[in-house]
Amino acid sequence: MFYKTTSALTVDLLSLPETGMGYQVVDAKRKDKYTKERFLVYNSELIVELDARIFESKQQILKEGFNRILDKANYLTLENVAVVNKSVIQEMRYLSESKTREKQRHSGGRGATDNPKENADGREMFVRLSAYQNDRRIDFENKRLKPGTYTTTRGDYRVCVLYKDDPVDRYALPNDEKVKWAFYVQPKVKDTLQRGLVQPAFGHDGGGIEVYFADGTSRDTYVVMKPYGE
Numbered sequence: 001m002f003y004k005t006t007s008a009l010t011v012d013l014l015s016l017p018e019t020g021m022g023y024q025v026v027d028a029k030r031k032d033k034y035t036k037e038r039f040l041v042y043n044s045e046l047i048v049e050l051d052a053r054i055f056e057s058k059q060q061i062l063k064e065g066f067n068r069i070l071d072k073a074n075y076l077t078l079e080n081v082a083v084v085n086k087s088v089i090q091e092m093r094y095l096s097e098s099k100t101r102e103k104q105r106h107s108g109g110r111g112a113t114d115n116p117k118e119n120a121d122g123r124e125m126f127v128r129l130s131a132y133q134n135d136r137r138i139d140f141e142n143k144r145l146k147p148g149t150y151t152t153t154r155g156d157y158r159v160c161v162l163y164k165d166d167p168v169d170r171y172a173l174p175n176d177e178k179v180k181w182a183f184y185v186q187p188k189v190k191d192t193l194q195r196g197l198v199q200p201a202f203g204h205d206g207g208g209i210e211v212y213f214a215d216g217t218s219r220d221t222y223v224v225m226k227p228y229g230e
Helices: 007-014 054-064 066-072 097-102 154-162
Strands: 002-005 023-030 036-042 046-049 074-076 078-083 126-130 149-153 181-185 192-197 209-213 222-227
Touching: 002 007, 002 066, 007 078, 046 054, 046 066, 054 066, 126 154, 149 154
Parallel strands: 002 074
Antiparallel strands: 002 046, 023 036, 023 078, 036 046, 126 149, 126 181, 149 209, 181 222, 192 209
């Protein structure tokens, strides 16, 4: 079942960190219900029940399209929303040698939030990939990333494009829709970040590099949006 967020819920979700690039897994209670349920939220606007039918839901989004499903979905009010730790959704999967060699993916290691913070050097560029042109984790007015947002490095993005890798699988994205946009961000030296490896999830192998900005980035650090691969 698909739902869309109310304006108030969207604001609440954007004040909370992401679980991964472009999505949040949350535990929340429906209005007038007593127990919490688990939901997957895309771009802080489309809600999917995270249950045994999740792979069917992914296929339906891929078949019908995100915007069409969002348009016909009913609003859902959620209360006591809490983001689920990323380790909860990780899967035990084996990254094949062909992917590590031919697609330049990485095996082992830890996710970004499990690693220490470091300061940006003011020169390195990072890229946020998305199927949505109106990516809600980017504060376009102030040209910055909102707190709790994931990206990858420009270097890993270039490798993904160069080796014709599948970004949905490389970055273990729950939405199987085609990644269409790349948002470039250049943090300032006062900004902090955490680097790690994308862990397997949602039937995908991961192995790309992820970068987490717990506090977001400074004003005027968002640079440009380009079509994927350009």
